[in-house]
Amino acid sequence: ARIVTLPGDGVGPEVTAAAVAVLKTVAARYEHVFAFEQQLIGGIAIDATGEPLPAAALAACQSADAVLLGAVGGPQWSDPNAPVRPEQGLLALRAALGVYANLRPLQVHPALANLSPLKNDKLKHVDVLFVRELTGGAYFGAKTRSADAATDECRYTVAEIERVVRRAFELARGRRHHVTSVDKANVLETSRLWRSTVQRIAADYPDVKLEHQLVDSMAMLLLTRPNRYDVVVTENLFGDILTDEAAALAGSLGLLPSASLGDGRRGLYEPIHGSAPDIAGQGVANPIGAILSAALLLRHSLGLEAEAVAVESAVEQVLRHGPHSRDIGGSAGTDEVRDAVIAAID
Amino acid sequence: ARIVTLPGDGVGPEVTAAAVAVLKTVAARYEHVFAFEQQLIGGIAIDATGEPLPAAALAACQSADAVLLGAVGGPQWSDPNAPVRPEQGLLALRAALGVYANLRPLQVHPALANLSPLKNDKLKHVDVLFVRELTGGAYFGAKTRSADAATDECRYTVAEIERVVRRAFELARGRRHHVTSVDKANVLETSRLWRSTVQRIAADYPDVKLEHQLVDSMAMLLLTRPNRYDVVVTENLFGDILTDEAAALAGSLGLLPSASLGDGRRGLYEPIHGSAPDIAGQGVANPIGAILSAALLLRHSLGLEAEAVAVESAVEQVLRHGPHSRDIGGSAGTDEVRDAVIAAID
Numbered sequence: 001a002r003i004v005t006l007p008g009d010g011v012g013p014e015v016t017a018a019a020v021a022v023l024k025t026v027a028a029r030y031e032h033v034f035a036f037e038q039q040l041i042g043g044i045a046i047d048a049t050g051e052p053l054p055a056a057a058l059a060a061c062q063s064a065d066a067v068l069l070g071a072v073g074g075p076q077w078s079d080p081n082a083p084v085r086p087e088q089g090l091l092a093l094r095a096a097l098g099v100y101a102n103l104r105p106l107q108v109h110p111a112l113a114n115l116s117p118l119k120n121d122k123l124k125h126v127d128v129l130f131v132r133e134l135t136g137g138a139y140f141g142a143k144t145r146s147a148d149a150a151t152d153e154c155r156y157t158v159a160e161i162e163r164v165v166r167r168a169f170e171l172a173r174g175r176r177h178h179v180t181s182v183d184k185a186n187v188l189e190t191s192r193l194w195r196s197t198v199q200r201i202a203a204d205y206p207d208v209k210l211e212h213q214l215v216d217s218m219a220m221l222l223l224t225r226p227n228r229y230d231v232v233v234t235e236n237l238f239g240d241i242l243t244d245e246a247a248a249l250a251g252s253l254g255l256l257p258s259a260s261l262g263d264g265r266r267g268l269y270e271p272i273h274g275s276a277p278d279i280a281g282q283g284v285a286n287p288i289g290a291i292l293s294a295a296l297l298l299r300h301s302l303g304l305e306a307e308a309v310a311v312e313s314a315v316e317q318v319l320r321h322g323p324h325s326r327d328i329g330g331s332a333g334t335d336e337v338r339d340a341v342i343a344a345i346d
Numbered sequence: 347a348r349i350v351t352l353p354g355d356g357v358g359p360e361v362t363a364a365a366v367a368v369l370k371t372v373a374a375r376y377e378h379v380f381a382f383e384q385q386l387i388g389g390i391a392i393d394a395t396g397e398p399l400p401a402a403a404l405a406a407c408q409s410a411d412a413v414l415l416g417a418v419g420g421p422q423w424s425d426p427n428a429p430v431r432p433e434q435g436l437l438a439l440r441a442a443l444g445v446y447a448n449l450r451p452l453q454v455h456p457a458l459a460n461l462s463p464l465k466n467d468k469l470k471h472v473d474v475l476f477v478r479e480l481t482g483g484a485y486f487g488a489k490t491r492s493a494d495a496a497t498d499e500c501r502y503t504v505a506e507i508e509r510v511v512r513r514a515f516e517l518a519r520g521r522r523h524h525v526t527s528v529d530k531a532n533v534l535e536t537s538r539l540w541r542s543t544v545q546r547i548a549a550d551y552p553d554v555k556l557e558h559q560l561v562d563s564m565a566m567l568l569l570t571r572p573n574r575y576d577v578v579v580t581e582n583l584f585g586d587i588l589t590d591e592a593a594a595l596a597g598s599l600g601l602l603p604s605a606s607l608g609d610g611r612r613g614l615y616e617p618i619h620g621s622a623p624d625i626a627g628q629g630v631a632n633p634i635g636a637i638l639s640a641a642l643l644l645r646h647s648l649g650l651e652a653e654a655v656a657v658e659s660a661v662e663q664v665l666r667h668g669p670h671s672r673d674i675g676g677s678a679g680t681d682e683v684r685d686a687v688i689a690a691i692d
């Protein structure tokens with residue numbers, strides 16, 4: 001299998017290196033051949049080539065089996081009015097790979113409940129899979145800007161809604177058979193189209209229970225009744241906001257992975273944390289979000305379920321017994337956590 | 347002073363009646379004359395007239411000193427594809443009154459911290475004033491719908507941004523001199539215009555510290571560091587989501603008031619809870635959100651600061667000593683809470 005790595009900015013290179021080390025261990029232990037190719041994205045790509053996603057990087061991603069990304073962005077490239085910005089590379093990559101379904105699983109490890117801002121009784125049995133639409137909506141709509149006004153268009157086609165919602169229903173069948181669709185159908189036309197499309201598709205999944213929530217209510221319900229949700233599907237911008245809110249429940253952003261999938265097997269995998277410029281280069285970043293993203297890569301792009309479970313079990317052991325990195329109350333560095341995960345892979 | 351009441355749907359009439367009783371007590375105690383006029387809005391207005399905001403109701407609001415609203419909506423009118431919906435009345439009213447600044451104060455009463463999903467140490471010193479832009483953005487932008495696609499346009503002019511942001515800075519001067527502006531400037535053109543407008547205005551308020559946050563980060567920071575924020579200003583849809591998220595911290599939606607203000611003194615006041623159809627007509631709804639909205643009405647539309655403080659102090663005593671309604675762990679009905687507040691007004 002061919003895996004392109006895009007370490008990117010800030011702590012991206014450190015956590016990506018740890019995830020690659022884990023994948024190499026899996027390859028050796030399970031006798032697979034993984035070929036890694038490193039490419040540029042984000043601020044480091046702008047500095048080297050003037051572009052946030054150089055053509056060579058994009059071409060490599062488009063012919064790879066999977067892409068493992070670290071993080072993009074940093075203070076030196078953060079002027080939102082600059083003509084070229086690191087995030088543009090990430091958005092262009094998502095669009096070019098057609099990875100319209102962004103999966104963000106959320107569980108709260110019992111050993112870490114004390115780190116969560118939520119009361120511990122609220123966190124029992126929290127196990128949510130967010131499915132965020134990733135290649136449509138206001139992120140990719142027409143924009144205008146004049147001296148005294150600006151516009152963003154949010155546009156969704158039925159086809160765009162249908163494919164991501166079907167993915168959510170399929171995923172619910174492998175879980176607790178419950179889908180919560182989030183929209184703002186009392187105000188937005190795109191949300192009304194979203195809701196009626198979801199309603200039509202639900203008829204094909206009579207074994208899955210469907211619930212609709214408005215995005216404002218959902219922002220509240222994620223805090224008051226987080227263990228009520230199984231699969232939550234929503235459009236791009238609502239998903240951006242709700243998944244970050246939900247991530248706060250886990251105690252540290254450093255723990256959480258994501259997988260972005262399209263119609264084929266090729267996928268884009270990245271921890272949900274950002275480039276964390278404040279701790280970059282110090283060897284203290286938590287590599288677990290990146291390592292769990294590599295586990296999702298094994299599962300979704302390479303079809304290696306046993307190997308994915310082996311990595312996830314190893315992470316579970318490290319979360320239970322340590323070593324823990326700083327963000328989760330320990331003092332271990334990135335390499336120490338990586339080595340502990342590798343040692344726990346059987 | 348002339349006050350129009352719009353009780354609306356569900357528990358709206360019950361909580362509005364309690365707030366009116368409190369206002370009448372204030373009028374008697376402080377020797378003011380308040381004239382009340384009741385009008386229709388929402389589902390009840392649709393049933394009576396076919397329209398969610400009848401012309402007579404709108405005209406009454408437009409010539410009143412202040413408008414006190416209960417809640418709109420309910421299951422019998424909740425089909426998002428119906429041609430006429432209760433929320434349209436509320437949106438039309440906000441636009442017609444020009445109330446572009448929606449103030450939503452959030453404090454967590456120490457006696458109620460146990461009801462919050464957040465750990466109590468997180469809630470210490472939480473005192474946030476959200477200023478949500480209320481008459482622009484995707485709520486009021488052009489919409490299209492065809493068989494296979496839909497669009498919503500989010501549009502902001504510099505003038506729309508400037509007036510609400512100036513209001514936020516002015517309010518910060520009466521508080522802790524800190525403004526957090528929330529946008530998604532790494533993706534949206536309207537957010538880039540928002541951010542550069544905020545930056546320009548900030549120069550007129552050198553005594554106020556300004557911070558920018560992206561909306562996804564803010565959704566997380568409200569949970570991890572809620573006591574860090576003073577005034578938070580943002581556009582309509584982000585404000586809708588973030589204020590509901592923040593409301594969950596208070597332990598019950600039933601406690602929280604809002605004020606919607608324009609350039610003059612006329613304002614629209616409503617509790618932030620909805621019509622709560624499940625408990626409507628039972629006399630158990632918490633009237634405190636509506637009563638605190640009436641206090642904001644005294645302050646912002648009638649300029650009666652001492653009277654507003656008297657109502658707020660009375661509510662504070664009732665929260666401290668009871669009686670408490672069901673949503674905050676007690677068993678008192680709406681009238682009992684109302685009477686306790688009235689008895690505590692000096």
Ligand SMILES: CC(C)[C@H](C(=O)O)[C@@H](O)C(=O)O
Nearest residue numbers: 073087090091240532533562
């Ligand atoms: C970096 C940014 C463009 C991105 C997004 O908004 O999608 C990030 O917040 C995310 O959620 O992956």
Ligand SMILES: CC(C)[C@H](C(=O)O)[C@@H](O)C(=O)O
Nearest residue numbers: 186187216419433436437586
């Ligand atoms: C009822 C609805 C249209 C409204 C809104 O979205 O503004 C409500 O959620 C609110 O926040 O006041």
